[in-house]
Amino acid sequence: QLHLVESGGGLVQPGGSLILSCTDPGATLGDYVIGWFRQAPGKEREGVACIARGSQTKNYADSVQGRFIIGRDNAKNSVYLQMANLNSADTAVYYCAAVPGSRSYCSTRTSAMTYWGKGTLVTVSS
DSSP states (O other): OOOOEEEOOEEEOTTOOEEEEEEOTTSOGGGEEEEEEEEOTTSOOEEEEEEOTTSSOEEEOTTTTTTEEEEEEGGGTEEEEEEOSOOGGGOEEEEEEEEEOOSSOOOOOGGGOOEEOOOEEEEEOO
16 A cells, blocks of 8 residues: 655746655655646546656656656655646646556556555646
8 A cells, every 4th residue: 555645736837847746655666657647627637647667668648748757766765747838737736646567668547557646736827
């Protein structure tokens, strides 16, 4: 059982940047495939990015490709989501999720994940 905790959300202006972090003090996140998801008001939860256990394989939603970067900081036992050039469409609650999985494959489908954090709110507004 994982207890994922997201942090780093907040209010940012359009065009700004933000870094989200996901950690679990009781587990080694390097043993899991990790994904970032988001849910905007009135919309379904959608996958944003994922990273395989081996960290070489990363996948991104088309809407964030080139603006967001997912990565691992194994020293801190965390997975980050570096977000740049944010716009109002990025406003959402962002969730970290995990599943035991492959070193070379990951999926941004919500159904692919087993464990979920409670989310952190990102608001992009002037």
